[in-house]
Amino acid sequence: MFIPVESTPPSFKDFTLIMPAVAVGNVGQLAVDLIVSTLNMHRVGYIHTDCLIPMAGNNPYATSEENSSELHVAAEVYTEPEMKLAVLQIRTLIIQTKSKKFRNLIVSWIKDSGFSRTIVLSSSYAYQRDDQQLQGTPLRYLVTPALQKVSGDVLKELGWREMERVSAFPGLTDTNTEPRLYIPGGGITRGLFMDSCAEELLLAVVLIFCSEGDNIPDAFTLVNHLNNWLHLLDKPNQETIKWKIPSSWKLLFGGGIPPAIF
Template sequence: MEFISEDGKTLDQQCSTLVLPALSIGNVGQLGVDLLISSTRAQRIGYLDDPNVLPCVGNDAYTPSLKPQLALSLEAYDSSSNSLTFVQQRSPVVKGMMLEYAKNLADFAAANGKKHVVVLSSLDFGRWQTIDMSSGLQIYYLSSANMDGTDDDCERLGWKRLQEYNPAQRRWKYLDDLAEGKMVQEDTSTFEDDMQDEDYLPSLPFAAMFSCFKAKGLKVTCLLCYCSEGDNMPDSFQLAEAASKLVGLRDTDIQGNEGGKWTIPFSWQSVYGPPADMSIF
């Protein structure tokens, strides 16, 4: 993975916390990072080139301008006033290369002085085993602070540790061994041929990131919510709110528009495409 700076800008070494998405159902993690970047007025400082991420290019995601910046597959943003670095991922990872991508991200984070990594992602509502909607949508977390995935800070914020996480489970152990560079004899095809319910979570991108960041000695916290495909903007607001609390953002650190707390990214105006041509009715 190579970092290419933009117009002579460099990564701020004082930005010790890295926030990034792990792609999953509804792209909630990406939408949450969008909100955080636009609302903290983070500045793009460059982009990352990784052979494991499919290339893409698009219009400026955040600002309408006569001289817009093109949006690329992997972009890096700094919010120096909040000591935050964001990495936004806009295209999928090449099939079968998720672990290599996660290792490259971990190397990038460690080499640039990051101490805490916050991963935003989503889980399939259809696989939610213990459904409790009494308190509305619930944030779940997984942390490297303790061996069992618990974290006192997350508990104080009222979140629940991901109940299905079991570090002794075969696929979690397999991920940890690969992330730590240990020789592993087991063929990955055995997982695909004999996929069990307990293998679902460690098969997701956030799990590979969790293992690889942890193997680099970085503290990593995954913030997760269950959702379904559809209009996932409400889920992204929830996830962004959770991330802002975890990294200590105050209301004054977030600039909203149209009287709201958050600044809605410009690109969200075209999420569902242009309105229907009324002449056809």
């Protein structure tokens, strides 16, 4: 359930919600970090649930010593009211046996909050791509039928590629099975998308094929791709968008090798 920071709960009516799926390379979470940090979004609450591994730590978006010691938890909500933008950041793994329960919680919260649309940032294993998915850009999208009526033409005009359905048995041509939506390494992406279709939610998935490793470049690629649609930041001519890297990224790969061991 959503717990507001202030005594008066915020209104999310007609806001766009951006959230990550905990997936391969944590690309969606890294992309959300860039959005929150760059837009200087403010925390308005958190999601309290037993579906996530508990976590608490210092402020990941600290800008000074004064706010660096603020306590932050596993799933938090940030907003930029003037842009009517809300972001849900998820920082820990979803407990596998409670995946469906967590999806139901998110779907219920989206419906109750009155979001105008929801965008899930995700990723999928590059090495498990189908032959047709090896061609062109590694970026793909999915939209529910409800959002297709509103934004489907816009995404086609942008030249985006929809996530292909693949054969359940690649290489076999005599099967009668229909092509399926397959997102290996995508966590709850597919399940949340299917739930949103059933609930007639306006939801899109924007994902990138990648591998585990240093996924910072993938995060920049994904958030720049999203920006082409949402225009979160103005794109300067012949220049790259300057996203603000949060202070917590200094610890992405640990603190380095201690010189004392040599």
